[in-house]
Amino acid sequence: MALLSAVSDEALVGALVIPHGVIVAAAIFLGTAAIALAWPVPVALSRASWPMRMPVIALLLWQAIGLAGGLSMIGALALAGYSVAPRHPWLALIPAAAFTVYLLAHLAVTVVQVTRQRHRHLALLDLLTSPHPTRARTRVIDDAVPVAYCLPHGARSVTVLSQGLLDRLDADELVAVIAHERAHVEQRHDLLLLAFRAWRSALPWFPIAARAEAEVAALVEMLADDHARREVRDEVLARAILAVGASGVPGAERVVSGSTRVSDRFRRLAA
Secondary structure (H helix, E strand, C coil), X not given: CHHHXXXXXXXXXXXXXXXXXXXXHHHHHHXXXXXXXXXXXXHHHHHCCHHHCCHHHHHHHHHHHHHHHHHHHHHXXXXXXXXXXXXXXXXXXXXXXXXXXHHHHHHHHHHHHHHHHHHHHHHHHHHHEEECCCCCCEEEECCCCCCEXXXXXXXXXXXXXXXXHHHXXXXXXXXXXXXXXXXHHHCCHHHHHHHHHHXXXXXXXXXXXXXXXXXXXXXXXXXXXXXXXXXXXXXXXXXXXXXXXXXXXXXXXXXXXXXXXXXXXXXXXXX
């Protein structure tokens, strides 16, 4: 035993040994940060007025909150486990590893689900719609309800318009709607929404996950509005949003926990 102790002591010579108290303090710090990023910080951001003026910055901040919150929770679980069982590091890391696998699994499942849904949707569009006579990658569905949306799918991405929408909008308003939808495709807004959809799927009982998804979706609409504003006047885009209303995009109201940014979109156009 004395020989083994001597060998162990020699192995530790020159090694960096972190005091147990420091590990506990770091676990508490990361846990506190995870809680802050999971509740008060996103709530404050969702209630702030400045994101409507700087949607790009707000989107980057939402992504940073989500990523930093997840990493903080994983780190807190890892350090807490290690502080409880320092002699069994692999066993101590099981909670952190399980949480990581859980989040990644939901992301993978969400990607597969969305991909399959888009394949089925494209197949239906081939059957139920016809190509727009003058606009490439645009399909028209014979429906009196005003509807406009995009379906991102790489080179096969399309914009879908209803006949009711074409009958209701004038030429400038139609340009605004198509520019808005093309912005979603070209700027790959679907990838931004995918991560937050996976977060909500992983934590369906967590209200902030749903709020974050809705806030990101609203900010994405603002980005698409900004793209359309380069081609038409603000009042034209506002009329197009009102014409489409809640039947399609743009203009679909997103309400979560009593919070909506639909009014922010109109305030931006009226500024």
